[in-house]
Amino acid sequence: MMRITAQYFNINRVLLLAVGLWPYQQSKVDRFRFIFFLSILTTAILFQFTSFFNSKCSADFVMKILSSSLFFTTFVIKYIFFAINAGSIKHLLAQLQHVYDQLKDECENAIVEKYNCSAKRFTIVITSLFICSIFALIVAQLWSNIIAVVLSRNVSQARRLPIITEYFVDQEKYFFLILLHLNAAFYIGMTVVVAIGTMLITYLVHTCGLFKISSYRIEHAMRAVMLQNISAKNDALMLEEIKCAVDIHRQAMKLSKTLVSQFEAMLFCLIAAGVVSLSLNLFQIFQMASNRNNIDEILFPSVLVFISILYMFCANYVGQNVTDHNSHVFVTVYNVQWYMAPLYVQKLMLFLLQRNGQDFTLGVGGLFIGSLECFATLVKASVSYFTVIYSTQ
Structure with missing residues (x-):
């Protein structure tokens, strides 16, 4: 099992180790790191809700608290659910390893390497964006002090936290400690999002590679038919390769479905919290933009959006990529000259055609389907909720 994790999931391993979530290493240090980081995240949320004790609970105030606290809540949701399902991740990686161990064709191994490179590029790009955003936020938070030093202005700047909190201490005296706690919670949470998100996406990209291998096996099996080189020996080889194509296609569907089903509750909670948080942060942006006195506070909700x-x-x-790869298997079966194959081979091909008669999708709770159409629907719903909130003000 160490071979697949070292060869295909090495970057994901480093990211998950950083937050104590790598399923193959759960030492006391990793458990302590997990508890410590989870404590920082939960206290950051708690100290946002304690603001209700010392402030008037107006509608605007409540929405301002929820816009940031719900976003931080998504960090905790991902962190806890992934920790609970660490054993399932090990089992899924073992199944993927079993499928890869059965690959013998050099072309099939080349397909695996191609999709592995795509997954690694995606992980590197997302991680790079995360690192750049950290430096950008640090510079943005300190920009007023930097300008004051450059221009040698002896003017005291009003210090504001990016979100509303209540620590029951002198906020001016302990400003930098409070800011350090909030920044630590945000950066830990974003590391959790990047580590878990890229791990799940990398796994699904590898299942897309399995769909591609299924298409390749079908084309390779029917090559003898297209060359009119039909014999008893070729018929037996053709039947065996079609069976292998059907089997790896079934494995690809099973692995991708199992992964989503293990995290279905997490994904459903993330969708609900994400849509509400996006709507509220859009409202905060437009409200701050209309109030020019608070224009410098627009950065943080913009980043959250x-x-x-x-x-x-x-x-x-x-x-959507998983659905498209499954559809490509259907297109491959339809385009090859399967009707020229022996009858028992045609039955297997018809089985594939029948199975692909309906789109294979990754759904969450029977309400959301992973697709670009669903993305547009979620954004549209968030904008609609924001419009309703904004119109009532």
Whole structure:
């Protein structure tokens, strides 16, 4: 099992180790890291809700608290659910390893390497965006102090936290400690999102590679028919390769479905919290834009909106990619000259055609299907909720 994790999931392993979630290494240090990080995340949410004790609970105040607290809640949801399902991840990786161990054709191994490169590129791009955003946020938070030093202005700047909190201490005195806690929670949470998200996406990209191998096996099996080189020996080889194509196609569907089913509750909670958080943060942006006195506070909700939309797009894009690869198997079966094969081979081909008669999709709770159409629906729903909230003000 260490071979597949070292060869195909090495970057994901480093990211998951950073937050204590790598399923193959759960030492006392990793458990302590998990508990420590989870404590930082939960206290960051708690100290946002404690603001209700010392402030008037107006509608605007409640929406401002929920816009940030719900976003931080998605960090905790992903963190806890992935930790609970760590054993399932090990089992799914073992199944993927079993499928790869059965590959003998060099072309099939080349397909695996191609999709592995795609998964690694995706992981590197997402991780790079995350690192760049960290530096951008740090510079943005300190921009007023930097300008004051450059221009040598001896003017005291009003210090504001990016979100509303209540720590029951002197906020001015302990400003940098509070800011450190909030930043630590945000960066830990984003590391959790990147580590878990890229791990799940990498796995689904590899299942797309299995669909591609199924298409390749079908084309390779029917090559003898297209060359009119039909014999008893070729018929037996053709039948065996078609059986292998059907089997790996079944494995690809099973692995992708199992992965989504293990995290169905997590994905459903993330969708609900993400849509509400996106709507509220859109409202905060437009409210701050209309109030020019608070224009410098627009950065943080803008970052939350960007992250929410990017995450929704990546998740639905991968779901759409799985559906498209399954459809490609159907197109391959339809285009090859299967009607020229022996009758028992035709029956297997018809079985594949019948199975692919309906789109293979990755659904969540029977309500959401991973697709670009679903992404557009979620964004549209968020904008609609924002419009309703904004119109009532």
